[in-house]
Structure formats: structure tokens, C-alpha cells
Amino acid sequence: MKIALIGYGKMGKEIEQIAIDRGHEIGLIIDQENQNDLIPDKLKDIDVAIEFTNPKSAFDNYQICFEANVPVVSGTTGWLDKIDLVKERCQSGNGFFYASNFSLGVNLFFELNKKLAKLMAPFSEYNADMEEIHHIHKLDSPSGTAITLAEGIIENHPRKTKWIEAASTKEDELSIFAKRHGAVPGTHSITWHSEVDEINIQHLAYSRKGFALGAVLAAEFMPKKKGFFGMKDLLNL
Numbered sequence: 547m548k549i550a551l552i553g554y555g556k557m558g559k560e561i562e563q564i565a566i567d568r569g570h571e572i573g574l575i576i577d578q579e580n581q582n583d584l585i586p587d588k589l590k591d592i593d594v595a596i597e598f599t600n601p602k603s604a605f606d607n608y609q610i611c612f613e614a615n616v617p618v619v620s621g622t623t624g625w626l627d628k629i630d631l632v633k634e635r636c637q638s639g640n641g642f643f644y645a646s647n648f649s650l651g652v653n654l655f656f657e658l659n660k661k662l663a664k665l666m667a668p669f670s671e672y673n674a675d676m677e678e679i680h681h682i683h684k685l686d687s688p689s690g691t692a693i694t695l696a697e698g699i700i701e702n703h704p705r706k707t708k709w710i711e712a713a714s715t716k717e718d719e720l721s722i723f724a725k726r727h728g729a730v731p732g733t734h735s736i737t738w739h740s741e742v743d744e745i746n747i748q749h750l751a752y753s754r755k756g757f758a759l760g761a762v763l764a765a766e767f768m769p770k771k772k773g774f775f776g777m778k779d780l781l782n783l
């Protein structure tokens with residue numbers, strides 16, 4: 547498979563290594579300095595583009611790939627205000643795969659989080675909050691993974707209707723505390739507190755390898771696909 551890497555930072559470099567190890571060819575690398583090279587003509591022989599840049603550039607990059615009819619796998623977070631526009635493009639025949647987090651462990655954690663929220667729903671003595679910790683270079687806050695986790699709680703717990711990035715005492719609000727430390731690849735924990743105890747679940751990434759492998763597996767899944775896909779489609783969860 548011939549892959550275009552759009553964004554050659556921490557994730558782009560990890561993905562390149564794993565893609566090569568799995569027998570793929572990197573046909574094009576686009577980073578900030580050569581972003582003008584991202585034109586449909588240069589994507590002619592590309593089977594799939596993997597996009598990990600930043601919240602400001604991601605949507606424009608998808609548009610160029612769509613023009614060239616190249617499916618996109620993206621892990622960039624912080625652009626979801628434009629998700630409806632991407633879904634429209636998918637309805638008109640483009641292929642797009644998005645995950646706020648590509649690691650197998652986090653996707654299992656998403657399911658565990660939803661099950662726990664459902665289990666806690668009848669017990670008003672417990673209230674939840676969330677903490678996420680990432681490296682100091684992360685641009686968006688709270689993390690895309692934290693937002694997915696918050697949505698999982700809101701969907702499964704009748705007393706939580708929204709999340710807020712602050713301490714809240716309102717019963718319908720889920721507090722998210724986002725912390726930035728050193729080089730932390732990504733830690734998420736959810737705690738259900740009562741007056742007498744607490745239940746805590748945590749996912750802690752040791753490195754970026756799990757995210758990068760998930761992105762390459764998604765790229766292997768995408769060629770010739772049309773529509774909007776996510777980890778549930780890939781992992782059959």
C-alpha cells in the first residue's frame with residue numbers, strides 16, 4: 547500500500563516506522579514547511595493518507611485528499627466543530643476514518659467506561675469526575691479522548707447531561723481536569739466518588755506506539771472504502 551503522511555511530527559514519525567515494518571511504502575510526506583505540496587496531483591498514486599497535524603490545518607488537508615479521491619485516516623484532535631461537513635463529504639462518496647484515540651487499550655477502556663457509567667446510574671450517592679494528563683506541547687484541551695470518554699458517560703448516565711473543563715458541584719455536569727506535564731503520552735482516569743469510597747478506572751499509555759499501530763491498521767482497512775468509519779468498525783467492538 548502506498549501511504550501519504552500528512553504531518554511529520556511525533557505521530558507521523560512513529561507511523562512511518564510501523565508502516566514500513568508492515569511492508570507499506572511511504573509515497574509522500576507533507577509537513578509544515580512543504581504544505582503547499584499537498585495538491586491532488588501529488589496524491590495520484592496514493593492508496594490512503596494518514597493525517598496527524600493540528601486542529602487548524604486538519605480540515606483543509608482532508609478537503610484536498612477528498613478532491614483527489616484518496617481516503618483519509620485522521621487522528622488530529624480539536625477540529626470536531628467541522629465533523630458534519632466531513633460526514634457530508636462521506637455521504638457523497640469519500641472515505642474517512644477518525645479516532646480520537648487509535649490505541650486498542652483506550653478503545654477497550656471506552657467500553658469499560660460506558661459499562662461503569664451504566665452500572666452507577668441507579669446510585670445517586672456516587673458522582674463522577676475525570677482527569678486527563680498530557681505532554682506540555684498538546685494544543686487542545688481537554689483531550690479528544692477525554693471528550694469521547696465524557697460522551698460515553700453522558701450517553702449512559704441519566705443525571706449527567708454535559709461536561710465542563712472546571713470543578714463543578716452541579717449534579718448534571720461532569721468535571722474534566724486537564725493537566726499538562728513533561729512528555730506524558732496520555733493518561734485518562736475516571737473516578738466515581740461517594741462519601742465513603744471511590745471507584746477509579748485509568749488508562750495510561752506508555753508510549754505513542756499503540757496510537758501509531760492503530761492508525762496503520764485503520765489505513766489498511768480504508769482503501770476503496772466510502773463513508774465515515776471509526777475504531778468500532780475496525781475492532782468489531
Ligand SMILES: NC(=O)c1ccc[n+]([C@@H]2O[C@H](COP(=O)([O-])OP(=O)(O)OC[C@H]3O[C@@H](n4cnc5c(N)ncnc54)[C@H](O)[C@@H]3O)[C@@H](O)[C@H]2O)c1
Binds near residue numbers: 647648
Ligand atoms: N488519535 C490519536 O490516537 C492521537 C494520538 C496522539 C496524538 N494525536 C493528535 O494528533 C495530532 C498530532 O500530534 P503529534 O503529537 O504528532 O503533534 P506534533 O506537533 O509532534 O506534529 C504535528 C506536525 O504537523 C505539522 N503540521 C502543522 N501544520 C501542518 C500542515 N498544514 N500540513 C502538514 N503538516 C503540518 C507540524 O509541523 C508537525 O510536524 C494532535 O492533534 C494530537 O492531539 C492523536
